[in-house]
Amino acid sequence: MVDEQKYNADKSRFLISAISNFSRKSNMDASRSYLYLLTFKVLDFLQEYGDIEQTLSNDEINDDLIKVCRNNEGRDLITSPALGVLL
Numbered sequence: 001m002v003d004e005q006k007y008n009a010d011k012s013r014f015l016i017s018a019i020s021n022f023s024r025k026s027n028m029d030a031s032r033s034y035l036y037l038l039t040f041k042v043l044d045f046l047q048e049y050g051d052i053e054q055t056l057s058n059d060e061i062n063d064d065l066i067k068v069c070r071n072n073e074g075r076d077l078i079t080s081p082a083l084g085v086l087l
Helices: 004-026 030-039 042-053 058-071
Strands: none
Touching: 004 030, 004 042, 004 058, 030 042, 030 058, 042 058
């Protein structure tokens, strides 16, 4: 039987990690990253597909987050030498 409390804690840690990594790569502070990801439905995506995303590297996760933002009309420009990408 799955320990629901442990499962929720693991899921929360993954969400925090994904947001923090996105924040570092996009040169945004954590609160702005959170709002950006919330606005463009990335947190919904991570809730649904987080179990799969956890098997990927941080770079692959960031690529997926950027794609989800774009698919949901993410228009704010994010420039980052680390990402080399404009959203």
